[in-house]
Amino acid sequence: MANRPKLTDAGRPATFEVEAFNELGEMVPTAIAGEHPLTLYLDKRELVTLMTLGQAPEALAIGYLRNQRLVGSIDDIVEVQVDWDTDSVAIVTRHGVANLAERMEKRTVTTGCGQGTVFGGLMDEIDSIRLRDDVTLEDFQLFALVEQVRKYETIYKQAGAVHGCALAKSTPEGAEILMFVEDVGRHNAVDAIAGQMWLGEIDGSDKIFYTTGRLTSEMVIKCAQMGIPFLVSRSGLTKMGHDIAKKIGITMLGRASGRHYLLFTGTPRILRTVAQPTAHV
Amino acid sequence: MANRPKLTDAGRPATFEVEAFNELGEMVPTAIAGEHPLTLYLDKRELVTLMTLGQAPEALAIGYLRNQRLVGSIDDIVEVQVDWDTDSVAIVTRHGVANLAERMEKRTVTTGCGQGTVFGGLMDEIDSIRLRDDVTLEDFQLFALVEQVRKYETIYKQAGAVHGCALAKSTPEGAEILMFVEDVGRHNAVDAIAGQMWLGEIDGSDKIFYTTGRLTSEMVIKCAQMGIPFLVSRSGLTKMGHDIAKKIGITMLGRASGRHYLLFTGTPRILRTVAQPTAHV
Numbered sequence: 001m002a003n004r005p006k007l008t009d010a011g012r013p014a015t016f017e018v019e020a021f022n023e024l025g026e027m028v029p030t031a032i033a034g035e036h037p038l039t040l041y042l043d044k045r046e047l048v049t050l051m052t053l054g055q056a057p058e059a060l061a062i063g064y065l066r067n068q069r070l071v072g073s074i075d076d077i078v079e080v081q082v083d084w085d086t087d088s089v090a091i092v093t094r095h096g097v098a099n100l101a102e103r104m105e106k107r108t109v110t111t112g113c114g115q116g117t118v119f120g121g122l123m124d125e126i127d128s129i130r131l132r133d134d135v136t137l138e139d140f141q142l143f144a145l146v147e148q149v150r151k152y153e154t155i156y157k158q159a160g161a162v163h164g165c166a167l168a169k170s171t172p173e174g175a176e177i178l179m180f181v182e183d184v185g186r187h188n189a190v191d192a193i194a195g196q197m198w199l200g201e202i203d204g205s206d207k208i209f210y211t212t213g214r215l216t217s218e219m220v221i222k223c224a225q226m227g228i229p230f231l232v233s234r235s236g237l238t239k240m241g242h243d244i245a246k247k248i249g250i251t252m253l254g255r256a257s258g259r260h261y262l263l264f265t266g267t268p269r270i271l272r273t274v275a276q277p278t279a280h281v
Numbered sequence: 282m283a284n285r286p287k288l289t290d291a292g293r294p295a296t297f298e299v300e301a302f303n304e305l306g307e308m309v310p311t312a313i314a315g316e317h318p319l320t321l322y323l324d325k326r327e328l329v330t331l332m333t334l335g336q337a338p339e340a341l342a343i344g345y346l347r348n349q350r351l352v353g354s355i356d357d358i359v360e361v362q363v364d365w366d367t368d369s370v371a372i373v374t375r376h377g378v379a380n381l382a383e384r385m386e387k388r389t390v391t392t393g394c395g396q397g398t399v400f401g402g403l404m405d406e407i408d409s410i411r412l413r414d415d416v417t418l419e420d421f422q423l424f425a426l427v428e429q430v431r432k433y434e435t436i437y438k439q440a441g442a443v444h445g446c447a448l449a450k451s452t453p454e455g456a457e458i459l460m461f462v463e464d465v466g467r468h469n470a471v472d473a474i475a476g477q478m479w480l481g482e483i484d485g486s487d488k489i490f491y492t493t494g495r496l497t498s499e500m501v502i503k504c505a506q507m508g509i510p511f512l513v514s515r516s517g518l519t520k521m522g523h524d525i526a527k528k529i530g531i532t533m534l535g536r537a538s539g540r541h542y543l544l545f546t547g548t549p550r551i552l553r554t555v556a557q558p559t560a561h562v
Contacts, residue, residue: 016520020535020543023420025553030543035498035519051498051521139304160517161495184497184519214442216465217316217332236441238316238465239297240332254301262301262311272306 004199005062005074010082012036012054014182015159031159035184039088040064043096053155053162053183056192057082060183061089063195067222069125070097074198126221129248131229131266135206137170137251138271142208142232143259144174149210152180156212165189166210167197167228178202186213190222197226204228215241215254224248229269232256237264285480286343286355291363293317293335295463296440312440316465320369321345324377334436334443334464337473338363341464342370344476348468348503350406351378355479407502410529412510412547416487418451418532419552423489423513424540425455430491433461437493446470447491448478448509459483467494471503478507485509496522496535505529510550513537518545 012034020030036054040047040061047070052060058080065071071093079092145168155162163186168177179196183189190211197204208230209223215237221244223231231245232253242264245252251266263270293315301311317335321328321342328351333341339361346352352374360373426449436443444467448459460477464470471492478485489511490504496518502525504512512526513534523545526533532547544551 018523018545020545021548022543023541023553028543030545032517032523033519035521037521161497161519184495214465216442236313238314238442240316240318242299242313260304262303262309264299264301264311267302272304 005077006079006081007058007199008080008082010057010084012057012084014053014055014155033155033159033161033184036084037087038082039086041088041090042070042100043091043093045100050188051185052188054084055183056181056196057089059181059195059199060188060192061091061195062198063191063193065091066194066198067191067225069225070100074201126224126244126248129224129227131224131227131248131250132205133249133269135229136269136271137208137230138273139261140274141170141175142253142256142261142270143274145170145177145208145210145232146234146256146258148175148177149180149212152177153182153212155182163189163211163213165193165212167193167202167204168208168210169206170208175208178207186211187218187222190219194222194226208232210256211235214238215245215252217241217244220244220248220250220252224250229266232261286358287360287362288339288480289361289363291338291365293338293365295334295336295436314436314440314442314465317365318368319363320367322369322371323351323381324372324374326381331469332466333469335365336464337462337477338370340462340476340480341469341473342372342476343479344472344474346372347475347479348472348506350506351381355482407505407525407529410505410508412505412508412529412531413486414530414550416510417550417552418489418511419554420542421555422451422456423534423537423542423551424555426451426458426489426491426513427515427537427539429456429458430461430493433458434463434493436463444470444492444494446474446493448474448483448485449489449491450487451489456489459488467492468499468503471500475503475507489513491537492516495519496526496533498522498525501525501529501531501533505531510547513542 015031017029020028022028037049038052039049076094082089153164162182164182166177166180168175181189181192204227207228209228210232214235215233217240220241230251234257237254245265251269252264253261255262296312301309303309318330319333320330357375363370443463445463447461449456462470462473485508488509490509491513495516496514498521501522511532515538518535526546532550533545534542536543
């Protein structure tokens, strides 16, 4: 990784304790999730202010640029400097970003997310995405993943009010979580993972993306852009999320909890071996 | 209401049925929530694209302009025309919006919402907000509200993947829900209520705002901007939501479910009469 950008390492405390009174009038010390503004400056130009838990601000900034397709490769990023005194992150690119002003003009506020701004015609690029068809996931591996996620949700368990995302891979024994990020905005969590994948040079083409949040259009698009063929959520989905998943051919599972799930699209990649000896379709 | 704007009435179907396969390989017809892009044109200028369930698009457009403080009064809005053939809504104002280009430049992507873009320095205006101190809510009225919300969440019960918001008032018998909106983005639901309040000339100063979603900074700010002194959620909160609530003096309750709640800020407005004869503080 010769071109790994120069990074700060500036996470923020994840939870804070405040006083609350319950229905009996008793004071109950209560942990709440942090929420900090973080303004992104791209080559000294103010781009956007994200509201974030602040656990992985450098990866968030990099992943944001990646998922908004403002930067095409981690090699284009020279430096990422987070400064919580000014709630800002300064990103320096190698060659600048072409047509930045023009690309910032068109914005779409997306669904149910902590980060809705999408620059440019994201939907136009969907047609070019090809996900691998030669990868499968067995149901026992899925169940192992769902079980493991529960151990990682530390901030959610303490304070609620956050969404979690995981990048995982299947193993002969089950599944292994490679990274797990929680944030007050679920798209921040996705973007932080996208940033970490670039930093770690991790290929998504055989991986599983898990989210505690809903499967909306932008969640499906971001997952597909990272080349990840499996998208799993314990929540539900929206019609546009479903439409896009079907079009891209991503394997999308909702309501995954315990040993239950609903498989919506991309069914051939899922092999059912535990409950019944026959596979889907 | 001499100046009520001319409106279309163009709601979209809320749910759609798709095929899904459960863990036994059985096909399960499953209802999913609609999600539609809706591009706002303000005086023929493209402003933003919201992703919405589409139940109350006219009120959403009006409430969006209200909560972004782009329009100061319902009287300034002449016409709101939704056209789902082009996924757009055209809003015509009486006198135009001053400095629109400048105000659109600064954007903050807020937390955990389906509509994050905020134009201009929203935080600067918080200091000027004064909420009424001469209104109270008794716990039995709160419990009545929480109970009633359950009857309104029709889309959530069918399809999940939506957030609900209610505007309610306390009554001698308990509470009455005046309006209830569900949307794939919870800030859309808030904004649709803000729009309906303007259309119905409803004063917020003695009302209760209920949300199924988290109490983040923007949720608190929007509630305060509508002058509503009571903010209730069944979910948790973030630190910035807490900080702002404390500063504004709004009465904020989280984890409200059944006969339980946590009272975080603005405690004097809550009277505890059911569980114990003494009040808080």
